[in-house]
Structure formats: structure tokens, C-alpha cells
Amino acid sequence: xxxxxxxxxxxxxxRARRVLVTACAMCLVALALFMWSLFWPTxxxxxxxxxxxxAIGTLSLALxxxxxxxxxxxxxxxxxxxxx
Amino acid sequence: MFAEPLxxxxxxxxxIAALLLVHYLVRKPPFNTVTKLxxxxxxxxxxxxxxxxxxxxxxxxxxxxxxxxxCHVMRPWVADAEDPASTSLAALHARNDLFGDRNCYTxxxxxxxFGTVATKMGGMRHVxxxxxEYHDWPIARFVDEIRIRRPFPNSTCTHCHSTTLPFWQQVPxxxxxxxxxxxxxxxxxxxxxxxxxxxxxx
Numbered sequence: 001x002x003x004x005x006x007x008x009x010x011x012x013x014x015r016a017r018r019v020l021v022t023a024c025a026m027c028l029v030a031l032a033l034f035m036w037s038l039f040w041p042t043x044x045x046x047x048x049x050x051x052x053x054x055a056i057g058t059l060s061l062a063l064x065x066x067x068x069x070x071x072x073x074x075x076x077x078x079x080x081x082x083x084x
Numbered sequence: 085m086f087a088e089p090l091x092x093x094x095x096x097x098x099x100i101a102a103l104l105l106v107h108y109l110v111r112k113p114p115f116n117t118v119t120k121l122x123x124x125x126x127x128x129x130x131x132x133x134x135x136x137x138x139x140x141x142x143x144x145x146x147x148x149x150x151x152x153x154x155c156h157v158m159r160p161w162v163a164d165a166e167d168p169a170s171t172s173l174a175a176l177h178a179r180n181d182l183f184g185d186r187n188c189y190t191x192x193x194x195x196x197x198f199g200t201v202a203t204k205m206g207g208m209r210h211v212x213x214x215x216x217e218y219h220d221w222p223i224a225r226f227v228d229e230i231r232i233r234r235p236f237p238n239s240t241c242t243h244c245h246s247t248t249l250p251f252w253q254q255v256p257x258x259x260x261x262x263x264x265x266x267x268x269x270x271x272x273x274x275x276x277x278x279x280x281x282x283x284x285x286x
Contacts, residue, residue, distance in 0.1 A: 016115065020123065024105040027127050031098045034138040038094055041145035042154050043211055050139055057131050064127045071115060 011070035023063035030057035094138035101130035146207065147189035149178070155214050157226040161188075161279055173270060173278040182244070191278070195243055206233075227281045236278065241269040 011019065030053045037049030104126030113119050145151055153162040164170050165178040165187055178187040194202040218226060238261050245252075252258055257274065260267040270276035 013115075017112070020115070021109060023127055024109050024123075027131055028102060028105055031102055031131060031134060034094065034134055035098055037142050038091055038138050041142060041151060043151070043214075046142045046146060046151075047211065049142060054135060054139075057135055061128050061131070064123055067115070068120060071120075 006073060009066065009069055010073055011067065013074075016067045016070055019063050019067050023060040023067070026056050026063070027060040030054075030060065088141060090137040090141040090144075094134045094141060097130045097134040097137070101126050101134060104130070143204075146204075147186050147193075149185050149188050152188045155210075155218075157214070157218050157221060157223060157230070160223060160227050160281065164280055170280070172280050173276055191240060193240075195239070209233075236268055236270045238269050 033045075033049045033053035033056070037045040037053070104122050108119070108123060108126065149162055149165060152158050161174070164172055165174045167175055168179070170176075174187065174191070177183045177191065178185075180187075183190045189203075192203070193199060194206070218230075247253075247258070257267065261269060267274065268276070270278045
């Protein structure tokens with residue numbers, strides 16, 4: 001079970017970078033939605049920022065956490081230790 | 085708008101987060117400890133601060149009359165509230181500093197522990213009906229047909245107006261509304277209607 005989870009979370013460096021770039025882009029979109037609702041507070045902008053904006057922002061943070069966990073797995077800080 | 089601290093906090097934190105993220109996207113530094121911390125700030129700490137303060141500021145905006153006026157069907161009600169010559173209950177209250185530009189919310193909000201949540205859920209119902217049914221209605225039809233969903237609770241009035249003053253208790257009609265909503269303060273012939281074209285609840 002833990003091994004399967006570890007394999008599922010594993011990312012090589014190239015994919016990790018791609019995931020991080022995606023997370024950064026998504027977070028920028030979320031920030032733009034927050035600013036839209038802040039400066040043009042209409043029904044649509046407030047609802048979109050509080051739902052879609054929140055979801056995108058949360059997902060971008062989750063992607064970052066995934067990359068950090070994958071990095072820790074790669075460097076063996078998490079999971080099985082290398083034989084001494 | 086910038087004078088509002090929450091708006092300013094949301095803006096500043098969003099700008100800092102955006103700068104950190106753009107820096108990563110442009111420079112693409114190696115994923116070492118410093119980069120991890122900067123990205124934690126750019127993807128976590130600052131956006132959470134921005135979203136938190138921005139959401140609260142957004143919520144505050146939703147309590148303003150200008151926001152209610154965002155749906156075109158509300159324009160007659162807002163126009164009456166803003167009319168300095170109007171003597172409707174809504175207009176009289178809108179000219180009171182305690183209500184001011186939040187007079188719609190102050191009178192139509194539910195009070196109590198979960199009042200804010202209940203009010204916002206009611207607002208979501210408004211948005212749903214506006215999008216699915218009322219969006220294409222002409223204003224004249226809306227004025228004729230739309231009604232408040234449930235009778236206006238007297239507790240909203242007594243939230244500010246005292247019912248213990250001798251002057252208030254001397255009015256015979258007030259006995260009929262004590263501890264019951266059988267007679268509405270805002271009914272026609274008492275102190276209402278609240279709006280010139282307000283009808284009874286469905």
C-alpha cells in the first residue's frame with residue numbers, strides 16, 4: 001500500500017519542474033481572479049473568485065506539496081533508506 | 085478603495101506572490117531549499133493571505149447597495165432607496181447613517197449565530213433564480229410579479245427599534261405584533277410598505 005503510494009507520488013526532475021510551472025501558472029490565474037473580484041466586485045466576479053479562484057489556488061498549492069514530497073522521496077529523506 | 089486595509093493587504097500580498105512566481109517561471113532556479121521556501125511563500129503563504137483578506141473584502145462588498153444593484157431587476161428598488169425625496173421605509177432607512185449604503189443588507193439579513201451564512205445562502209438562491217428565470221425579464225414585469233420570499237420578520241425591526249419604551253407600548257396596534265409576526269411592522273397601514281411597489285410575501 002505504502003509502496004504503491006510512493007510509486008504514485010514519484011516524479012522525475014523533468015516532470016517535477018513541469019508540475020511546478022503548472023502550479024505557478026495556476027496560482028497566477030487564481031491571484032488574477034482574486035484581484036478581479038476585489039476591484040470589480042460584481043456578482044459574477046465575487047462568485048468566480050470565491051469558488052473557481054479558491055479551487056485553482058488550492059490545487060496549485062497541492063501540486064507544490066506533491067513536488068516537495070516527490071523530491072524528498074527521490075533524495076531518500078522519505079521512504080526506504082539507502083544501504084550504508 | 086485602497087484606504088480599506090483588507091483590500092490593501094490582499095493587493096500587496098498578491099503582488100508579492102506574483103513576483104515570486106514570475107521569478108521562478110523566468111529564472112527556473114534549481115529546486116533547492118531556498119527555491120522551496122520561496123515557492124512556499126509564493127504558492128502558499130502570500131496567496132492564502134491574499135485570498136483570506138480578499139474574500140473578506142469581497143464579502144463586505146456584497147453587503148453594499150451598489151452590489152445589489154448589479155442585477156438589473158433590482159434597479160427600481162435601489163432607485164427608490166437612493167431617492168432623497170422618497171418617503172418609503174427603505175429610503176428613510178437608507179438616509180440613516182447606521183444603514184447608509186448597506187441598507188438592503190441591514191434590513192434583509194438574518195440575524196443570530198448563523199445569520200450571515202443563512203443570508204448568503206439566500207443570496208445564492210437569488211443568483212440562481214436570476215440566472216435561470218429572471219435574467220431576461222423586463223423590469224416592469226419584475227416589479228409586478230416579484231415578491232419577498234417569506235414575510236418580513238418583525239425581529240429585524242426590533243433589532244434596532246426598542247419595544248420597551250412607554251411611547252411604543254401605548255400604541256394599541258403594537259400589542260398585536262408582540263411575540264408574533266401575525267402583524268408585520270412593514271405592512272401597509274402600519275409603517276409600510278417598505279418599498280413603493282412591495283407586495284405581500286408569496
